[in-house]
Structure formats: structure tokens, C-alpha cells
Amino acid sequence: MTLLVVQALNGVQLGLLLFLIAAGLTLVFGVMDFINLAHGVQYMLGAYLGVAFAGLTGSFWLGLLLASVVAGVTGIALERLVFRHLYGRSHLDQVLATFGVILTLNEAVRVLWGTAPLQMPMPDALSGSFQLMEGLRYPVYRVALIVAGLLVAVGLAWAVNCTRAGMLIRAGASNAAMVSALGVDIGRLFTLVFGIGAMLAGFAGVMAAPLVSVEPSMGDNLLILAFVVIVIGGVGAIRGAFVAALMVGLVDTLGRTMVTDAFKAALGASAAARVGPAVASMLIYLVMAAVLAIRPAGLFPAARDA
Template sequence: MTNLFILQLLNGAQLGVLLFLIAAGLTLVFGIMDVINLAHGVLYMIGAYLIATFAALTGSFWLGLLLMLPAALVVGLVIERLVIRPLYARSHLDQVLATFGLVMIVNEGVKILWGTTPLSVPLPALLSGSIPLIGPLQYPVYRLAIIAAGLAVAAGLYVVVNHTRIGMLLRAGATNRDMVSALGVNIRKLFSLVFALGAVLACFAGAIVAPILSVDTGMGESVLILTFVVVVIGGIGSIRGAFLGALLVAIVDTLGKTFGPILLHYIMEPAAAGQTGRMLAPMLVYILMAAILFARPQGLFGQRAS
């Protein structure tokens, strides 16, 4: 049981860093630009499709990853210019409608461009295989690499946000947007930068998860809701909050999925226990969110609205 616990902690950490990569962009866009972007999951999907295409073209995962990053930046800038920018002055409802429409358009576009059959990305040879943990237990090297990559990005973001001029503007923007604008900062440029950064992070998440999952339309929607939970728990606009929120949500989710049914097995038949456990696991995340919001309505690291 301890072994299982350790394995599931690793799985939770892996899901957590993925959620963090997606949530980091979302929380900045939401916190600084005050835009609710339902299409953020779409960027995650685009990242996966981009690497599938580039990896197939170049025959190398690493080259694919390298080509994917500038392409993701372009995608982010184009979406910001065409769809998001006209929405800044509009109400949240308009933003939800427009970005939801964007989700549908991009999903259909992807189907037209790449077809309906799920694509697959081969594991890079360097990171394939698994390493022994304890006894018969093994853990895939690639999933460890995802954890490492996520932590590295988190560290990089920490340095940028806390120790650079741009990071200072980001933090200031999340706290009080109008004041930043009044101080003579080109807020439009800052918005473009924030959105593009978020897009690159989400695309990166989609790209590194592609060798584990099949690349499919609709993969974005599956993570979007959890990502919003992360953003709300962590506090809107806070990168640190997104990081801790993502790990918290992922570990609660993973452990709940496994140990929920196991505990329930003692009192129910397997199908019912599985069913109840499955229903309980996603609920745990929302119960956690409700509890945190009850204690801290602004989230773990959110700025209290003035």
C-alpha cells in the first residue's frame, strides 16, 4: 500500500505540473487582462497537434519541440490580435461567448486539417523505458521528465516574475491594472505579451503530454475545468497560487481516484465502489475548492479586491 501511495504521489505530481503549465497562463490572462478565456484548453490541444506534425516532419521529438515553441508564440499572438483584443472592453459574458465560439471553430478546423483519427507522437528514445523504484515497482522515465520540465518552468517563471522588470509589471498589473496603465506603461503591449506567454506555456504542456496521450480534438476541454479550479484555488493572477493549487488539485484527484474505491471496497460491491469512488474523486476537488473559498474567498494567494 505504501508503494502504491508513492506511485500515486508521483502521478499526482506529474498531473500537477501539467495543470500548472496550463493554469499559469490562464491565471495571468484572467488576473491581468480580466478576460475569461474558455479557449485556453484549445491552445493545449494545438500544442499537441503542432508537435505531432513537427515531430513527424523532422523525425525527431526534440526538433519538433523546438519548432513547436515559436509556432505556439505565433498562434498566441494571432489569437490575441484577432479574437481577444476586441473583447477587452466587453462584459465577461461576451468574452465567454466569443471564446466558446473559438473553441468550436478551432476544434472543427483541427478536424479538417488533421482528420478525426487520433495522432500519436513517439516517445523520445532518450526518455523511453522505466526505472525501478522499490521492489517490482517501476516508473516511466518520461513521466519523471515531465515533472522535471514542469518544475524547471516553474522555477524560470519564479525568477521572471519576481526578479525582472517585466515580472514587476505583471505583478503590478494583476494587483491594479488601471494604476499600471496610468503610470505610462503600454498596457496593450503587456497584454499581448501576457497572452502569448500563456499560449506558449499551454502549448508546451500539450506538447510534452502528447507522447503519453493520443492527440485528439477535445483533449483541451478535458483539462480546462480542472485548470479553472486551480486558478480559483490559487488566487486569480498569482503564479505561486497556480503552482500550489495545481499540485494540490492533482494530488487530491489522483489519490482520491485510487484510494477512494479501495476503501469503499470494504463496504460495497466492486462496480458500485468503483462508481462511487469515481464520482467522489472529482467531487473531492470541488469540495476542496469550496472549503478554500470559504476560508479565503480570494484564493490562497489572491489579492483581496479593493
């Protein structure tokens, strides 16, 4: 029972990390109808910038701040230089161009920092841990990650629902052409959304860096999960991304815990060790398929006038 609670906590934490990445992706996809495969690379870039700035300033917090800002600025620069020219084009063109950005940035990181994985130390203030169950300590840092994820969620919900920019973003998500016709500078709005998305991805990268291996292409796998999240949640919806991210985090973590054990009862230990992991890693995709079968536009689709 305790184990289940611990695993649920782990699932929530993974979900919130996914939310940080998916939030930006869903806005960009929803508002601009733009498929940005390079979003995962922005997460990686955030982690590398975090290591670099934390090393330069000697402070994790300054590193986090500077890396998030620079990641946001990089996102804006990419939008101006590359992505802006692709809004009117087909999704295939966008996929190809942003895939090119992935290759370029991965290689750039390799040239700048080398291929060897880097280390990001935890901030001293959060490096403690507390007893969660017998023999298992839970790092305070992971609690901080949960809190940061929740704060960002609340902040985004407020910004999208209660501010003028947020209203425009919502309007842009349902009908960009009409927003433009009403005299709003849609180009600036897009740049803003892009900057925020890139900054959130960068922020997630720095926050994850002390827990994982900081290496080129570290964002590639997360990108796939992030797409699963926005498809489940409904494209363009922050609330959908939040619910779906938690769902994916919980299903993935609890699935890895329980599926093999469940098969063990039915199939015996050795067969379960073969089948279990395979089924566990499929679970989130099964959930996605189920959600799409029932609600083809996702759980909370942004209202869209076709």
C-alpha cells in the same frame, strides 16, 4: 506503502502538467481580467503542432521547440485579432467569443489533420524506464515531465518576481488602469502575457502528447481542471497556481486510489464500486468548495485594489 509513494509521484506529475496550463490562464485572467476558454484549445494545438513538426524534422526536440514557438505566435495573433476587442466587454461576451474560438480551432484541426487520433513518439533519449516497485516500471519520460514542470515554475517565479516585465505584470494584476496611467504600454504587456500563456499551453500539449491520445477537443477537460486550479490558487497568482495544481493533482490521484477502498470497508465491494468512482471524481470540487468557503479569493490572491 510503496503504492502510496508511487501514487503521490503520479499526483505530483499530473499537478505539474496542470500547472503548465494553469500558469498562462491565471496570468491572463489576473492581469487582463479576461476569461479565455480557448486556453485548452491552445494546449491541443500545441500537441498537434508537436506531432506535425516532430514528423517534419524527425526530432522530438525540434518539434517541441517549433510547436511551442508557433503556439505562442498563434496566441499573439488571436490576441491581436479577437481577444483585444473584448477586454472592455462583459465576461459573458468574452466567454461567448472564446467559445467560438474553441469551435473554430477544433474544426480547423479536424480539417487539417482529420478526426483520427494521432501518435507522438517519445524521444529516444527519454524512452527508458526504471523499476519503481515490484512489477511496475516508471517511464523516464514522466520524470522529464516533472523536471520540465519544476523548471518552468522556477523560471516563471523568477521572471514575475525579479524582472521589469514581471513587475509590470504584477502591477497590472493589481491595478491595470494605474499601470497604464503611469505611461506603460499596457497593450504590449497584454500581448506579451498572452503569448507566454499560449506558449506554455502549447508546450504542455507537446509534452503530454506521447502519453495521451492526440485528438480534437483533448484540451476541453483539462481546461475545467485548470480553472479549478486558478480558482483555488487565487486569480493572477503564479505561486497560487503552483500550489493549487499540485494539490489538485495529488487529491485527484490519491482520491482515485483510496476512496473506493475506503468505501469498500464501510459498504462492501459492489456498493463501493458504484459510490467510490463517483465520489473520487467529485473530490477536487469538494476541495475547491472548501477552499472558497475559508478563503473566498483563493489561497494566494494577487493583491488587488478594487
